[in-house]
Amino acid sequence: MPDPMLLGLLVAAIAIGWWLGRLDVKHHRQHRDSSSSPALTRNYFVGLNYLLNEQPDQAIETFVQTLEVNSETIDTHIALGNLFRLRGETDRAVKIHQNLLARPSLTEAQSSHVQLELARDFLKLGLLDRAERLLIRLIRSAHDDDIRRSGKRLLIDLFEREKEWQKALDIAQPQLIRHDQNIRRAAAHWLCELAEEDIANGSVSLARKRLRQALNIDEKCVRTNWLFARMEHHTGQYRNEIRILKRIREQDADFTPITLGPISTAYQMLDDEQGLIEFLQEQIDHAPYISSVLMLAEHLRTREGINSAIDLVSSHLQHYPSLRGVDYLTDLYLKETVTRPHDHDRIELLKRHTSQLLDKRPRHRCERCGFTASQLYWHCPQCRSWGMVKPITGLEGE
Numbered sequence: 080m081p082d083p084m085l086l087g088l089l090v091a092a093i094a095i096g097w098w099l100g101r102l103d104v105k106h107h108r109q110h111r112d113s114s115s116s117p118a119l120t121r122n123y124f125v126g127l128n129y130l131l132n133e134q135p136d137q138a139i140e141t142f143v144q145t146l147e148v149n150s151e152t153i154d155t156h157i158a159l160g161n162l163f164r165l166r167g168e169t170d171r172a173v174k175i176h177q178n179l180l181a182r183p184s185l186t187e188a189q190s191s192h193v194q195l196e197l198a199r200d201f202l203k204l205g206l207l208d209r210a211e212r213l214l215i216r217l218i219r220s221a222h223d224d225d226i227r228r229s230g231k232r233l234l235i236d237l238f239e240r241e242k243e244w245q246k247a248l249d250i251a252q253p254q255l256i257r258h259d260q261n262i263r264r265a266a267a268h269w270l271c272e273l274a275e276e277d278i279a280n281g282s283v284s285l286a287r288k289r290l291r292q293a294l295n296i297d298e299k300c301v302r303t304n305w306l307f308a309r310m311e312h313h314t315g316q317y318r319n320e321i322r323i324l325k326r327i328r329e330q331d332a333d334f335t336p337i338t339l340g341p342i343s344t345a346y347q348m349l350d351d352e353q354g355l356i357e358f359l360q361e362q363i364d365h366a367p368y369i370s371s372v373l374m375l376a377e378h379l380r381t382r383e384g385i386n387s388a389i390d391l392v393s394s395h396l397q398h399y400p401s402l403r404g405v406d407y408l409t410d411l412y413l414k415e416t417v418t419r420p421h422d423h424d425r426i427e428l429l430k431r432h433t434s435q436l437l438d439k440r441p442r443h444r445c446e447r448c449g450f451t452a453s454q455l456y457w458h459c460p461q462c463r464s465w466g467m468v469k470p471i472t473g474l475e476g477e
């Protein structure tokens with residue numbers, strides 16, 4: 080059993096114990112005799128015993144049976160329902176939460192709280208229609224701001240799963256975008272998603288409008304400039320493409336590596352090798368990513384010969400160790416030793432090792448949850464944050 084689960088059950092057990100204690104006091108006050116020890120208390124200790132013996136299923140079952148639903152125990156019932164959901168027994172969580180909702184004695188705040196948890200159950204079960212209906216009704220009717228905000232966040236989560244970007248925006252605007260940094264970052268990406276759909280449908284001006292809107296919401300959203308640049312590329316405006324891609328490193332320097340390939344291609348389309356070399360030199364002075372060093376080395380190799388490329392990469396590696404740099408150097412040594420079979424074989428063995436090491440290395444990592452992948456994701460598939468998967472830097476990356 081995971082620790083949070085055990086902790087939750089212990090908290091529930093303590094809450095039940097506290098409630099039973101109060102019940103006992105009332106019982107004594109009302110009846111002034113202690114002869115009839117309530118069955119409830121006995122059940123409580125049976126449940127606690129199950130819990131201490133790490134038999135959580137029996138413990139939960141006993142607690143649910145022990146506890147009558149009233150205004151003092153409602154939170155404990157909600158917590159027990161949540162524990163079932165946490166354990167993956169979401170059908171049982173639904174039963175508990177629906178059973179609570181059927182009680183006429185619930186206050187408005189309690190009813191809202193239960194509805195929120197029931198919506199979470201439906202989301203977990205993938206019953207998105209039911210969750211959506213419940214949440215829309217709750218957001219309209221709840222008087223408590225916290226409940227409405229929590230309801231909106233769940234609804235946004237649901238619309239993201241359905242890729243209903245406009246609906247997510249409608250819910251988030253204006254308060255959540257203004258006050259919640261994560262939602263602000265997400266909203267800029269929803270607009271980028273819509274812009275990508277527009278581009279695919281040939282509505283380029285609408286896409287531009289949405290991207291400007293996204294930048295207004297989050298000026299750090301590099302994806303906006305990434306898409307602006309792609310549009311320039313498709314119409315052959317390579318100078319504009321380069322200019323826009325260079326803005327990305329000002330927005331968020333961590334994303335610079337993703338721009339190096341497209342900038343290099345754009346210079347090649349312009350047949351401007353000198354421009355590319357100057358850019359790469361300036362980029363290395365600015366932030367010495369290995370990709371730019373290797374691109375520059377390749378140009379030096381074709382222009383000045385293999386030794387210039389070896390010198391550049393070797394001196395870079397002295398200050399910034401890099402597996403990709405070593406792999407590239409090994410390639411150069413292989414070319415250099417082609418007439419010396421003995422040396423060539425040894426270097427080929429080394430090359431096999433560096434290649435194997437590189438093959439196993441992901442190129443991108445989510446800053447929030449640590450998810451890694453070879454490709455770049457704007458939306459982390461694991462923790463579902465936006466714009467947090469970034470190129471890996473350092474010894475094994477850029």
Ligand SMILES: [Zn+2]
Nearest residue numbers: 445448459462
């Ligand atoms: Zn993540």
